[in-house]
Each structure stands twice: as C-alpha cells, then as structure tokens.
Amino acid sequence: MPPSSRSDIPQGTLDLLILRVAALGPIHGYAIAQRLQQVSRDVLQVQQGTLYPALHRLERRGLLAAEWKASDTGRDAKFYRLTSKGRVQLKTETDSWSQLIEAIGLVLLDPAEPK
Amino acid sequence: VITRRRSRRDDALEAELRDHLERLSADYVREGATAAEARRRARLAFGGEAVTEACRDERGGHWVETLGREVRLAVRGLLAARTFTVMALLILMLGIGATTTIYSVVDAVVLRGLPFPHADRLVAISEMDSTQPGNAAPQNFFMWRERQTSFRDIAAVAYGGTILPGDGVNEPERLNGEQVTANFFDVLGVMPLVGAPFSAANEVDGNARVAVISYGLWQRRFGGAPDVVGRRLPNQLGDFRIVGVMPPGFSYPVGARDSSDVWTPLVISASGHVRGHDYSYYLQVIARLRDGVSVTAAQTELSGMADRLRTEAPAWYRPVLVQPLHAFVTGPARRWMWLLLGAVICLLLVACVNLAVLMLVRTSARNHELGIRAALGASRRDLARAVVIEALVLSLAGAGLGIGFAWLGGGVLRAALPADVPRAAAIAVDGRVLAVTMLVALVTGVLFSLAPVWQIACQVMPAIRTRGQGRTSGTEQHRLRGALIVAQVALAAVLVIGAGLFVASFVRVSRIDLGVDTRDVLTVRMRPLVGPWNVRVARRDYPDRLQDVLAQARAISGVEAAALVAGGLPFRGDLRTAAFGVPGRALGPNTEIDLNQVSPDYFRVLRVPLRRGRPFTDADRAGAEPVVILNAAAAGTYFPDGDPIGRMVDFQGPRRVVGVIGNIRHDGPETAWRREGFVPFAQSQMPAATIVLRISRPIGEVLPPLKAAIRGQFPDLALPDIEMLGDYLRSLTAWRRASMLVLGLFGVLGLSMAATGIYGVMAYTVVQRTPEIGVRLAIGASPSAILREVLGRAGRQLTRGLAIGLVAAWGVSQLAARFLFQMTPHDPVVYAGAFLVLLVAGLGAALGPARRASRVDPLIALRLE
Numbered sequence: 001m002p003p004s005s006r007s008d009i010p011q012g013t014l015d016l017l018i019l020r021v022a023a024l025g026p027i028h029g030y031a032i033a034q035r036l037q038q039v040s041r042d043v044l045q046v047q048q049g050t051l052y053p054a055l056h057r058l059e060r061r062g063l064l065a066a067e068w069k070a071s072d073t074g075r076d077a078k079f080y081r082l083t084s085k086g087r088v089q090l091k092t093e094t095d096s097w098s099q100l101i102e103a104i105g106l107v108l109l110d111p112a113e114p115k
Numbered sequence: 116v117i118t119r120r121r122s123r124r125d126d127a128l129e130a131e132l133r134d135h136l137e138r139l140s141a142d143y144v145r146e147g148a149t150a151a152e153a154r155r156r157a158r159l160a161f162g163g164e165a166v167t168e169a170c171r172d173e174r175g176g177h178w179v180e181t182l183g184r185e186v187r188l189a190v191r192g193l194l195a196a197r198t199f200t201v202m203a204l205l206i207l208m209l210g211i212g213a214t215t216t217i218y219s220v221v222d223a224v225v226l227r228g229l230p231f232p233h234a235d236r237l238v239a240i241s242e243m244d245s246t247q248p249g250n251a252a253p254q255n256f257f258m259w260r261e262r263q264t265s266f267r268d269i270a271a272v273a274y275g276g277t278i279l280p281g282d283g284v285n286e287p288e289r290l291n292g293e294q295v296t297a298n299f300f301d302v303l304g305v306m307p308l309v310g311a312p313f314s315a316a317n318e319v320d321g322n323a324r325v326a327v328i329s330y331g332l333w334q335r336r337f338g339g340a341p342d343v344v345g346r347r348l349p350n351q352l353g354d355f356r357i358v359g360v361m362p363p364g365f366s367y368p369v370g371a372r373d374s375s376d377v378w379t380p381l382v383i384s385a386s387g388h389v390r391g392h393d394y395s396y397y398l399q400v401i402a403r404l405r406d407g408v409s410v411t412a413a414q415t416e417l418s419g420m421a422d423r424l425r426t427e428a429p430a431w432y433r434p435v436l437v438q439p440l441h442a443f444v445t446g447p448a449r450r451w452m453w454l455l456l457g458a459v460i461c462l463l464l465v466a467c468v469n470l471a472v473l474m475l476v477r478t479s480a481r482n483h484e485l486g487i488r489a490a491l492g493a494s495r496r497d498l499a500r501a502v503v504i505e506a507l508v509l510s511l512a513g514a515g516l517g518i519g520f521a522w523l524g525g526g527v528l529r530a531a532l533p534a535d536v537p538r539a540a541a542i543a544v545d546g547r548v549l550a551v552t553m554l555v556a557l558v559t560g561v562l563f564s565l566a567p568v569w570q571i572a573c574q575v576m577p578a579i580r581t582r583g584q585g586r587t588s589g590t591e592q593h594r595l596r597g598a599l600i601v602a603q604v605a606l607a608a609v610l611v612i613g614a615g616l617f618v619a620s621f622v623r624v625s626r627i628d629l630g631v632d633t634r635d636v637l638t639v640r641m642r643p644l645v646g647p648w649n650v651r652v653a654r655r656d657y658p659d660r661l662q663d664v665l666a667q668a669r670a671i672s673g674v675e676a677a678a679l680v681a682g683g684l685p686f687r688g689d690l691r692t693a694a695f696g697v698p699g700r701a702l703g704p705n706t707e708i709d710l711n712q713v714s715p716d717y718f719r720v721l722r723v724p725l726r727r728g729r730p731f732t733d734a735d736r737a738g739a740e741p742v743v744i745l746n747a748a749a750a751g752t753y754f755p756d757g758d759p760i761g762r763m764v765d766f767q768g769p770r771r772v773v774g775v776i777g778n779i780r781h782d783g784p785e786t787a788w789r790r791e792g793f794v795p796f797a798q799s800q801m802p803a804a805t806i807v808l809r810i811s812r813p814i815g816e817v818l819p820p821l822k823a824a825i826r827g828q829f830p831d832l833a834l835p836d837i838e839m840l841g842d843y844l845r846s847l848t849a850w851r852r853a854s855m856l857v858l859g860l861f862g863v864l865g866l867s868m869a870a871t872g873i874y875g876v877m878a879y880t881v882v883q884r885t886p887e888i889g890v891r892l893a894i895g896a897s898p899s900a901i902l903r904e905v906l907g908r909a910g911r912q913l914t915r916g917l918a919i920g921l922v923a924a925w926g927v928s929q930l931a932a933r934f935l936f937q938m939t940p941h942d943p944v945v946y947a948g949a950f951l952v953l954l955v956a957g958l959g960a961a962l963g964p965a966r967r968a969s970r971v972d973p974l975i976a977l978r979l980e
Binding site: 033 | 141170
C-alpha cells in the first residue's frame with residue numbers, strides 16, 4: 001500500500017519509538033530505521049540525521065547499551081539493546097503516551113458537534 | 116591519551132555510519148539501481164558530515180578536551196587584549212598576593228594548632244592581675260594541684276634563663292630557659308628524644324642541678340654527641356648535669372622567636388609554700404584536662420577554689436582564668452591578626468569588584484565577537500562559560516604572581532612584625548597557605564565573572580554589528596556598572612579610613628614626649644656570671660671593674676658622654692622596685708617606687724631635664740652621704756606641698772633628696788609615668804650594669820674599643836644586648852608601625868584600584884557615547900557642558916559610594932577602637948580626609964575621559980555611524 005502521506009515523527013517521541021523497537025532484541029541503527037518505517041506502514045520517516053544522534057543520546061543516558069557484533073553482512077555492526085533502566089523508561093513513557101492519546105481522543109470525540 | 120581515546124570513539128562512529136550507508140545502498144541495488152547510483156543516492160539521503168557532528172554533540176565531548184579548547188581560546192583572547200590583561204593581572208597579583216601574605220601570618224600565629232599530642236586538651240591557668248591574665252602565685256598553684264579533679268596533671272613554669280661561659284671553642288652564650296615542674300613534659304605529652312626527664316625528687320634545693328636541653332643546643336654545643344646524657348653543663352645557675360635532650364621542633368614557650376634551650380627543675384623556696392608575706396606571682400601554670408572534662412567545668416572548679424580563698428585568705432584572692440593553651444599562646448595577637456585579615460579581605464573585595472568592572476567593560480567591548488559566536492551557534496551557556504574560564508585563567512595566573520608577591524612580601528612583613536608576636540618563626544608560604552591561595556583565586560575568579568555572566572544572561576544576544584559598539588548600550592549595563600563603581604568606592608573608603616585611623620594613631624604615638632632623647636644612645640648590657648661560687652668576689656670587685664670600663668669608654672673618641680645604670684633602662688622591660696617612705700608621714704603599706712642605680716652622667720646621656728636641685732657628681736660615692744634624686748611624678752606624689760630638696764626619705768636606707776628630674780615614659784609611649792627614684796651607682800654594690808653612651812660617630816667605630824675595654828675587665832662576659840636605645844623603643848611600637856604600614860598600603864591600593872575602576876568605566880562610556888556626543892556637539896552643545904555632564908555622572912557615583920563607605924566605616928571601625936591611640940574610631944578629621952582624598956582621586960580619574968568627551972570632533976564622531 002503506497003503511503004498516503006509521510007509524516008515527520010513528532011518531537012520527543014522518537015526516543016520512545018526507538019526504545020520500543022530496541023525492546024524486541026539487539027538491533028542495529030539501519031534496522032531500527034527500517035523497522036520504524038515498515039511497522040508504521042511507511043508513514044513514519046526517520047532521518048538518519050536524527051536517528052543516530054538520538055541513539056547516542058539514549059546510550060549516554062544509559063537507556064540503551066551497545067555492542068559490536070558480527071551481522072548478516074559479515075561485517076561488525078553496532079547493536080543496541082534496552083537496558084533495565086531503559087525498560088522502566090519505556091514503560092512510563094508508553095503509559096503517559098497512551099493517556100495522552102486517550103485524552104486527545106476524548107476531546108476530539110466530544111459529542112457536541114462543531115459548527 | 117585524550118586524543119587517542121577521541122579518535123577511537125570517532126572511528127567507531129564512522130564505522131557505524133558507514134555500515135548504515137552500505138546497507139542503504141545495498142537496498143537501492145536490490146531495488147534495481149546500479150552500484151554507483153545506489154551509493155550516490157544513499158549518500159544524498161544520509162546527510163553527510165552534519166550527522167557525525169550531531170552525534171558527537173549528543174555524545175558530549177570529553178570534558179578535558181572541551182576545557183583545553185576553552186582555555187586555549189581564553190589565553191589567546193587575553194594575549195590579544197594586552198592592556199586589559201596586564202591591568203587585571205596587576206590587580207590580581209596585589210589582591211591575591213596581599214591576601215596570601217596576611218593569611219600566611221595569621222595562619223602561623225593564630226590558626227595553626229599547637230605541636231603537642233591532643234593539644235586541644237591543654238589549658239593555661241592564670242590569676243587575673245587587675246584586668247589582665249597574669250602569672251600565678253606558688254601558694255595557689257599548690258592549692259590547685261592538691262584539690263583539683265579536672266586535670267590529669269597540672270604543671271608550673273617559671274623563667275629560668277642562664278648564661279653558658281665560653282669554653283675556648285664557643286663564645287659565652289646567653290640561653291633562654293625555663294624552670295619547670297617535673298611533670299611538665301608529661302603534661303605537654305612530649306618526652307626527651309635522648310635520656311629522660313628529671314623527676315619530682317629533683318624539685319628540692321641541692322638535688323636540682325639537672326637539665327633537659329634542646330635539640331638545637333645539643334647539636335651546636337655538643338656536636339650531637341650520643342653520650343650527652345650525664346655530661347656537665349656549667350652555667351650561671353650552677354654546675355648542672357644533662358639528663359635529656361628534647362626532640363627537634365619542640366619549643367616552649369610555644370613558637371617563640373627565641374625559644375628555650377634548657378629546662379631545669381623548678382624549686383620553690385619555703386616562703387612559697389606558706390601564705391606568709393611573699394606575694395610573688397611568677398608561675399605560668401599549664402594543665403591537661405581529664406577526658407570528658409570541659410574547659411568550662413575546669414573553670415568552675417578553680418573559680419570555686421578562688422571564691423573560698425576570698426573568705427579564708429582574702430589577701431590571696433585573685434579571679435582565676437582557665438583558657439585553652441592555644442588561646443593563651445596566641446593571646447592579644449589574635450585580635451590584631453583578625454583585624455589584618457579583615458582589612459585584606461576588604462582589599463580583596465575591592466580587587467574583585469575592580470576586576471568585575473574591567474571584565475564588564477571588556478565583555479561589552481566584545482559584544483561584536485560574542486555576537487558572531489552566538490550567530491555561529493554558541494548558546495548563552497557557552498558564552499558564559501567562556502567568560503568564566505577567561506576569568507579563572509586570569510585569576511590562576513594572578514595567583515601565581517600573587518604567590519611570588521607573598522614570598523617577597525612575607526619576608527618584609529615578618530621583619531616588620533614585633534618580636535613578641537607568638538609563633539612568628541613559623542610564618543611561611545607552605546602547602547596549607549598555597550591551598551588557601553588557590554581557593555581564594557578560584558573564588559575570586561568566579562566572583563568577578565559574575566557581573567559579566569549576569570550581563571550575558573540578561574542581554575538579548577547582540578546582533579552582529581560592523582563595529583563593537585552601538586550608539587547606546589542597555590540601561591541594565593549602565594546600572595550594573597554604576598553599582599559596581601559605588602561598591603568599589605564604598606569598600607575603598609573603608610580601607611582608606613582604616614588606614615587613616617592607624618596612621619593618625621601612629622603619628623600621635625610618635626609625638627608623645629618620652630622624657631628622654633633616644634637618638635644616638637648606645638646601650639650595652641654587662642651581666643657577668645655571678646653564682647654562689649663567686650658572689651663574694653663579684654660584690655667586692657665588679658662595681659670597681661664596671662667603673663673602670665666606664666672610664667675607658669669615656670676616653671673612646673666618638674663617645675660624648677657615658678654612664679652606668681642598673682635597675683631599669685627605659686623601654687627594655689627592666690624594672691626593679693623598692694620600698695619607699697618619708698619619715699613622719701604615713702604613705703600606706705607596701706609603698707614602692709622604681710629603683711635605679713645610675714652614675715653621674717646618666718641624665719646627661721639620656722638628656723633628662725633637671726627640674727630642681729643638682730645632678731649626681733663624683734662626690735656622691737660610697738661613704739659619702741646617701742642621696743637620691745626623684746622624678747617629678749614621685750616628688751609630686753610624696754611632696755605635694757613643697758620642695759623635696761634637702762628632705763630625708765627611706766629608700767634603701769635613709770637618704771637625702773638632692774634633685775628632681777623630669778618624668779620618663781619608662782615602658783614606652785603608650786604608658787603612664789612611673790614614680791622613680793635614682794641613687795648613685797657608686798653608693799650601691801651592683802655587680803652588673805648597662806653602660807649607656809651618647810655617641811657622635813657610627814656605632815661600628817665606637818663598639819670595637821668598647822668591647823675591648825669590657826673584655827679587659829670581664830673576659831667571660833656574653834654581650835647579647837648591644838642595641839641603640841631607639842631600637843628598644845621601636846620594638847615597643849613595632850606592631851603599631853607594622854599595622855600602619857600594612858593598612859596604609861591597603862588604603863593606597865584600595866584607592867588606586869577604585870580610581871582605576873572609575874577611569875576604566877568612564878573611558879569606556881565615553882568611547883561608547885562618542886557618536887551621541889558628536890551629534891550633540893554638532894547641534895550646538897558646548898564642550899564644557901559635556902565635560903560637566905561626564906564629571907557629574909562620576910561625581911554622583913562617587914558620592915553615593917562614599918556615603919555608603921563612610922557609614923560602613925563608622926560601624927566597622929568600632930572593631931579597631933582598641934588599637935587606636937588617643938582618638939576615637941570616629942575621628943572627624945580622618946573621615947573628612949578620606950572623603951576628600953577619594954573624591955579628588957575619583958574625579959581626577961574621571962577627568963581624562965571627560966576631557967576627551969568634550970573634545971570629540973563631531974565630524975569624526977558622525978563618520979563612525
């Protein structure tokens with residue numbers, strides 16, 4: 001299905017998305033980008049210029065841990081995985097995100113008809 | 116190491132990004148692109164070098180690396196702004212150097228602990244002598260020792276100096292020493308390095324000729340011989356046997372410049388054991404508190420004993436003071452030290468504010484550069500950090516210079532300190548002092564960068580202009596600079612007033628009429644060895660030998676007059692008193708006046724005026740009628756109704772008063788007259804005397820023949836006290852001179868810094884306002900109006916600062932009241948003088964920039980637009 005439109009990822013949510021993807025198991029940067037794009041059915045486009053700084057930021061904050069491992073191409077690639085601290089962070093941020101979505105939904109679905 | 120680590124991290128980053136790129140192009144190939152095409156599209160999609168940079172930023176640079184870069188940048192900036200840097204370093208050197216110097220003194224004298232184990236448990240016990248803590252009487256010491264429960268042990272110390280005769284190799288030598296109770300070493304917690312202390316069994320006559328000597332004496336007199344214990348130490352007090360050597364560094368009195376070399380058993384005569392008529396207060400008492408007992412508890416216990424004494428034996432009652440030994444040792448010097456420290460902190464603050472002003476001006480002048488840096492992406496925090504780092508680089512460099520300054524200044528100050536400043540020997544710029552200096556430098560750096568940082572924080576980032584200055588600058592900046600100038604002037608005013616008070620006090624002290632003319636008076640103390648073994652010979656022969664020395668001294672060319680004196684030479688702390696009475700008159704019990712034995716020319720040498728009667732002559736010799744000369748104070752007290760000449764008094768036997776002389780301030784300019792009596796030297800049997808000479812030639816020409824004359828009569832005599840009378844006097848006022856010099860210097864520095872600050876701000880303001888002034892001049896303002904306006908602005912800031920400063924000084928100077936002489940800390944002349952000096956200096960500093968402002972060429976000014 002061709003994408004109807006492409007969106008930039010809302011500010012502040014990229015970290016959450018990366019944590020979610022990394023929660024599935026060790027994964028390298030390129031695969032993270034691919035995965036985000038696929039799962040969101042090509043709606044979410046992540047720019048490399050934002051992805052890698054974000055990965056390094058999360059690594060510095062101790063939410064991700066990285067190690068160099070042999071990959072499918074035969075070369076070493078840098079694999080990121082979620083730390084326990086990152087798992088807690090993912091949980092809290094997911095919760096607050098769901099709450100936010102719910103709250104926004106409630107407002108938008110207000111039965112009072114807009115004029 | 117850092118660079119290697121960084122490159123390894125960069126390599127990893129590059130590898131990671133390359134991996135991404137390759138995977139991307141592989142996907143493109145899979146979609147059907149050629150290899151070259153795929154690589155091109157991948158690189159295009161990727162974004163290039165910016166990603167690497169962004170990652171590096173997120174990762175955060177290694178702090179040392181960032182710091183190193185910032186420091187290099189700061190140094191380069193400072194080297195470019197040479198005038199600013201030189202000024203700032205000069206101010207820092209003076210501020211930090213002065214602080215380090217004073218701190219090194221205060222630290223050694225006051226702050227350092229005593230060099231004894233658990234020194235905080237040591238106390239000194241004094242009996243109050245009117246308002247001053249004084250020595251204790253042995254009777255009371257014994258009472259305390261018997262009844263007390265607060266102390267582990269309690270020891271007594273009395274002066275016990277002596278003279279070692281020459282032994283062919285060594286010159287005769289005067290030794291400082293103490294007579295101490297045997298537990299003295301135990302109380303202090305320091306045992307001899309070699310041998311052992313003496314025991315309580317030695318504290319009786321006949322068994323007391325044992326001595327513990329200092330490490331220094333062991334080395335210089337015995338060459339550090341290992342078999343020193345048991346050797347003889349014949350000296351003025353008798354033939355002693357050495358029982359121990361104290362470890363190096365042991366010193367009691369603690370840290371005295373001339374510390375002791377011998378400690379001998381304290382033998383208290385029978386009269387000191389009973390509460391009879393021997394009221395001698397001569398013991399220093401020290402004690403070690405029992406564990407868990409506080410100083411206050413010990414004080415309560417001893418005060419209780421004193422109170423009982425008040426009813427049981429009132430004549431023996433004196434209030435008792437128990438204080439930590441540290442407080443006792445540092446004593447009166449403490450307040451003085453705090454004063455110096457306060458003054459130097461004030462100076463340091465002036466320096467800080469001054470630097471803040473300079474930094475502010477510099478930061479404003481750097482607006483252009485900062486603007487460019489902001490435009491290139493530096494955050495406000497980066498800019499503030501750059502300013503702080505520049506300040507820290509400056510202050511650390513300043514600290515380096517300051518330490519050099521302190522190293523020189525410390526020597527000068529140490530030499531200027533009075534000899535009785537405790538522990539002055541320990542003054543040094545050592546690790547402890549250096550640590551404080553570094554701390555001061557860091558705090559200073561942070562303090563004086565606060566103002567510019569605040570400015571950066573408040574300011575909307577300046578747009579890049581073609582020039583460093585705009586037509587106007589923010590009112591915020593104006594206000595901040597104004598406030599700093601006011602603060603600086605206020606602090607400088609406090610310093611200048613402090614300096615004024617001390618200088619005025621010193622002038623007053625110097626103008627005091629001492630009653631003697633101290634100029635060109637050489638004094639040589641001749642104290643031959645007298646002991647039980649030769650006392651009879653000494654009494655018989657020595658007076659004549661002394662007279663013979665005097666006769667020879669008179670013949671020396673360059674000696675105008677010479678005399679002998681025993682008893683009390685002025686200013687040296689010598690004093691002897693004797694019972695005085697007037698037959699048929701009740702003067703009250705224990706009436707004593709000072710006793711001085713002098714040869715006929717004594718009053719001529721010292722130029723003491725004769726008020727009535729006659730001076731002594733050679734006819735007043737042994738066998739002739741005993742005579743006495745009184746000073747005006749004694750004559751006025753005991754013969755208030757008329758002429759004492761020819762009257763008889765009881766003073767060392769019946770004597771006829773033959774003269775009255777003027778008063779002498781015996782203990783220095785800041786003391787009252789004493790009542791003094793003078794008797795002819797020839798009518799007493801004194802085996803020791805000081806020879807005083809009025810000389811008209813350099814001391815170096817007079818001294819060798821004089822010494823030869825003395826050696827001829829007393830081959831064994833040690834001559835440690837050869838000094839001009841004026842030098843003794845100067846030592847009495849040394850602390851005053853030192854205070855005056857230090858505070859005076861601080862005043863001058865504070866004043867110059869304030870003037871520099873005003874000049875800097877005014878000059879900067881004028882440059883900044885040049886276009887505006889140009890416009891005003893072009894449309895008809897008169898140059899004199901411009902001049903007035905700039906001066907007026909400076910004047911307003913000055914007066915505001917002065918007002919605050921005078922009020923602050925009014926309050927702070929109370930603390931210095933006790934150091935002033937015959938003046939209040941609110942002396943109007945000093946305050947008015949300080950006001951004028953600061954006003955003139957401040958306006959003078961503003962005058963240059965103001966004149967420049969009034970001479971602005973409108974055309975040039977407008978072209979700057």
